[in-house]
Amino acid sequence: QVQLVESGGGLVQAGGSLTLSCAASGRTSSSYAMGWFRQAPGKERECVAAVNWSGVSTYYLDSVKGRFTISRDDAKNTVYLQIYNLKPEDTAVYYCAARSSFYSTTPGAYAYWGQGTQVTVSS
Numbered sequence: 055q056v057q058l059v060e061s062g063g064g065l066v067q068a069g070g071s072l073t074l075s076c077a078a079s080g081r082t083s084s085s086y087a088m089g090w091f092r093q094a095p096g097k098e099r100e101c102v103a104a105v106n107w108s109g110v111s112t113y114y115l116d117s118v119k120g121r122f123t124i125s126r127d128d129a130k131n132t133v134y135l136q137i138y139n140l141k142p143e144d145t146a147v148y149y150c151a152a153r154s155s156f157y158s159t160t161p162g163a164y165a166y167w168g169q170g171t172q173v174t175v176s177s
Contacts, residue, residue, distance in 0.1 A: 056081055058166055058168035060074060060168040060169065062075050063172045064174070066140050066173070066174070066176070067175070067177075068175055068177050070140050072136075073134055074090070074148055075132055078132065078133070084107060087152070087154075088151070090102050090104070090149070090150060090151075094145060101161070102122060103115070103122050103123075103124035105124045109126050109128075112157075113157060121138050142175045149168055149170045153166070
């Protein structure tokens, strides 16, 4: 059993930056792949970034490449999503997720989810 708690969201002007954090507790493992997803009103949940258990292989949604960076600090049981040059279309609830395999971009592949943190980008 793994519990995930996201933090770091907020209201930011376009062009600004945020760092989201996902703190894990319970039966955590460095072998878990981690993903960041977002869901905007009226839209399906989409994977914006993911990293495998080694931290070497990563995935980024095309629209966020060059602006989003996923990283993990296994010693702190924490995964981060650094977001730069925020755009209004980045507005969404951002969720952290974990799975005991290689990373996936499919929400259903992840067994553990955080409660989400709201990111709102104004023009």
